[in-house]
Amino acid sequence: DEVLPEIRARVLAGATDGLVPANEAMTTLLRGDHTVKYVGTDDYVPLRLIDFDNLDENDFVVSDEVTFGPPGKESRYDVVLWVNGIPLVVIETKTAVNSSVSWLNGARDIANVYAVEGPTFFTPNVLVAATDGKEFHYGAAGQPGEHWLMWGSTQDPYYLDGTPRVKRSVELLLTPARVLSVLRDFTLFEATPDGGKRKLIPRYPQVEAAEAIHKRVLDGGTKGLIWHYQGTGKTLLMGFAALMLLNDDAVGGPTILVVLDRLDLVEQVERQFRTVGLPRLTVAGTKAELSQALKDDKRGIVVTTIFRFEDVGVLNDRDNIIVMVDEAHRTQEGQLGDLMRAALPNARFFGLTGTPISDKDRNTFKLFGDESDPGYVLNSYSMERSIVDGASVPVHVETRLVNWHLDKGALDEAFNEFADEENLTDEERDVLAGKAAHVKTLLLNPDRVTAVCEDILDHYTAKIAPLGMKGQVVAYDRELVVAYEKELNRLISERDLSYTTAVVMTAGGKDDPTDWAKYELTRQQEADIKARFNKPDTGPTLLIVTAKLLTGFDAPIEQVMYLDKPLRRHTLFQAITRTNRRYTNPVTGQEKRNGLIVDYIGVGNQIAQALKAADPEAGGKRPVDVDALAAEFQTKIKTCLARFDGIDRT
Template identity: 55%
Template structure:
């Protein structure tokens, strides 16, 4: 009878079995042709060396010298350090190290592993391998080099886990016998329930799981251990990781470290490699925030450059800051990395590409400005990190014109899918499912332990507003200032903006106290740091000052800094806060340094992306974020982290002062899972032809005016050519049509040819629009006084915890990303001084929609439609003023109006709006949505038609006060049931219940 389950009889035996089935040959540890003090199996090493280098004689001096140098490199782990020896051996094993030939005195590269014909190598798995007084459970040898070491623990031990096994390898075995790990590719620790792998000198808590992007993300236990072991320990995968998926990084704060890939990076890089070699288009890689997209680009570049079938390509890695490019060269030009350049000036980049440079170029898109044509080769590969707005627009067009036959691969965690900018359109391949070639979802990332879950705590910042007293004071001020009725209305509309309430000094002080108290209790003990996101630059300074006052008053050891966009102009009131690139990098290093007192970073838009701070535990959100920036914000604290004291970060937290929890709840209930990439259905080349005709026709209006003449006289002549009244409206309509074509086509290569004319027309159009400086002067005179009145009448400001802590489920992250990316709103043409162009407040979203509606009101024959939409916007503004703490909820409602506006424009342009005006009635729209969401599956109904009939019949039979009288309610219910029955829908349950509830509330 068996004595019971042991690690040797269970998981250790199973690992050897799976390895043999995967192509390894089993040799018991005590039968290996080696002494117990040997790291290398010398006979096997020499066999491979002679086989792969035919000029070598097995008995010759060169072989003896090479073997001696290999042993010296292995032994150097004890003197020079394990990481240095491991990097040296990695270079040697990749065939990137030369050895001196005795006969010729020349340095000759030598091969030890056949990467081109992997099957020709010798693969051996051995158990119970002894080295001195230690015994390693399982060791994997390739051509005599021990590349993988596995430590196992019993699967039936109550308190022993994979972590104990990993700590044995890191804290005991590597210290006692560092030379045995000089050739190590990776280590594995498992207890049969979980399996993790890690690099030499990597803390055990940071080890990762392997996996499969096509596999079940919820798979756990022994089944996942078997799947992951078979995939990770496949002999060809081991060689692939050694050759192309291992990096050594050397940086100041982090020090030196070995970087191993995660399986999503390998699978995505392999997909890039396959596309390039088969001549297919580029594509979009959509991986969750914090999953390592920058390293993915480096791994993909290595994979391509190491494959002779790729034709010695040029790989351009686009990053968003020049400092990152320089750091990449300094950090990664090690360990046998192929040629890598990071040109400092645009001219250097242009010369490299004109000179047909082969290798890696790390640069920014800005260096392609005015580059012109540079290289027509089709094996130029462009890998774009954070592929969203920064790679679109005019610079993106110039980049594609410079390398017209290149393949573009975009990496993003927050793609944009709106009518103006579309990451799917820009990078997606229509041949890929949903225009995405690789997806790594939040739920898979969290299940893998690649990122940590994110929770949200909601606060309510309440106050009492003495409206009567405020109205009286406001009227008195208006009388003192001699305001007309229109001027008074204008001032009132400005004061209604949310910032007036946000900027109350007492509110800022109350929130700062709450932030410090919360951080001190929850995150300071864990050694984690915090970001505070404020409304705009003025509020960033206010929060910095407020936090510093609280910290100073309490004698706490924290410091606060801010980071925001500063124009640098002499008139910029925030010029003293400007950070150059070097100062910003220093600030970020201080924030990520656990020993630095910099604890709070206050921002408004910067550092929301492209800033990897694993020790950021919490983000305090007091700004209504929109579109993809909301998704970026709530995923900021999701990075894994273990403090120097061993405290493990189990989750990230968002403390929300604005009511974002409602948007997350909506995302959970009604996620929009439509494929964004499928929005592009128009024939692009046909549209490009129409664009050329349209811009040529529009320019004829300005015959005789030189577009290169930037004088005031030339602008005046252009405005005179436009005319006034109907003529000006006609020009505006033509330009807006042209603008729509441009935005849709971008980055089509045809645009580069007409970019100058288009920009000139845009400036003329902007100059032709009505301008009103009087309002600005009025606000400068009266605005501050009015804001002071509002602040004086805000009393009893409190910050209260709404109770509970809700986890942001991975599915909600995906759905929220979809909701916030659903932008039909026109972004600001520039970001102003406070924020980049992609960042918009709710008020600006409303202003943008209103401007779009107003343009149509001046020219449309269907004014009733746009007037209805304008009324809905005004109602939304009033609701925001009455209850200002649900910014994201209002944003969602604003997007609904924006969608209707775009739909109305499209139908009007297509000539189908006539007769369908009722579809834009808010009640009909709401009823349409109710029917669509609640009708039985398989029942086909034209929901808009049914909704219009319900609206018409209810208006006919309802009367004032009908909801209070039985006969009124009965009549409405009866007519509603008749309509539903006629359309084949149930008259009990849904959609009847929801439709009637809406009617009772809104009619």
């Protein structure tokens, strides 16, 4: 009598409180985090609706053609997975032979019809899924079907698709153990800016990596490297791993230390962790705060930067301090990294990065990787796999040749004439020629600035604006940033366009021009610009930067980067992947199909180099095996052409 009314109230709340808030409350109940006091007893005890420790003690049932709802308003669900009589998974199936119907129709049926018309059935839901036999996608209650993802394994070939991929997804995701693991360990609820809630469930690489970190700690391991492609959710991965470690008594009440190397990343991670309600969260913003937290033996999650370890000495020698270092390829090798390890001599260190480095000075693999792991990597999620999964979008590169060029012959003639008139020595000629040929001198030419800005607006107006996406302009240096802002704004006004721009750069130095004072932003002002940029109905339309926001800036609405600055290696890789996030504009309904880099500076070769995987065993980059690629291409082309057997292709 004490339990049933509570369960009934939680279920019915889906129709009154909203599906996601009711689902969050029901999730607490299902996890056993709610207590009840039975009649005739003095103590509150946990309410256990599911036995997570002994799975065989639960009843698992699969039903098809399940009908639910009042007479005349029934809904029929193709497949339902029940645990102890509670519907935890709903699956919609579509025919594989009708080309006009796909898994997405099934996903939209669930998200837009069934969950809206019968929210109480979905109040205890862990996940929903849809398949047409050719693709299998899953999502969370309240999540639009377009945002559902694919499940899989990083151990399978990334190109696995069709029915084999569907079968593999079902085998991996829809087991009792995995469904209950998602419920217990990998479900979070995020507060949204409008005051609502959004349910977050994991991608499979996040599950694999979090479980690998957890297992490594339990096994007594001291380190591990997580190499996941940019934009695939490393912040949430750290959150999931932290929860697993904190909730496991075998770890012994750990301290989870999240170490970053920039203040804006601290703010970003703190915001994400707080909005999803991670427990016992502390931000150590100063050296004193970090020292106090660790010397006081604080348990829970502590977020800080690596710079707070400078000259702090030994802070804590416990071995259940687990350090997760984001962007592990930066600032970790050298004095700061040594000081951090000296401060925590028995801690376990896990590095997370999308761009590990291996050169003559640095080796992310050997710093964080365990030699027993293949290639020194505990878990890897590649760019190719991410794109195939739909976790990120491909990034295309387009070279634009503006209608502006130097007449080298005329320039040389004018230079020689000037040098003769001034009676310059050979040494003076060399010095002047070096200065005249400096790349900045060429890029600052007013005619070129105008030509590039005109082309940016032409391109953006024709290809990006109609989709409701935004762009970022990367200039050579701060002087070029200011020049581009002025010229873009002039052209926008001249053309009577509705676009707006914003500059984000470091300013306020003693040698900076006085008119740059307006570019000096507080941290809050910079955060406000980034927040407005991420909204489809507010400006700025174009961000203009040179160094800031090239790494660690998460803006799914950004589809294009206009690149007019030579970048190299991991910096270039991180910059161009700003455009790789999935996004659907809520106003236009347009889905981002790809990111785009518009190259004005000629970095094609550098991009190719940046995309090559680093070799843990040697400095430099791994060479491309052209023979192997040619053999793979021949195999693939034969498979493709086999589809056209019997058709005259001449």
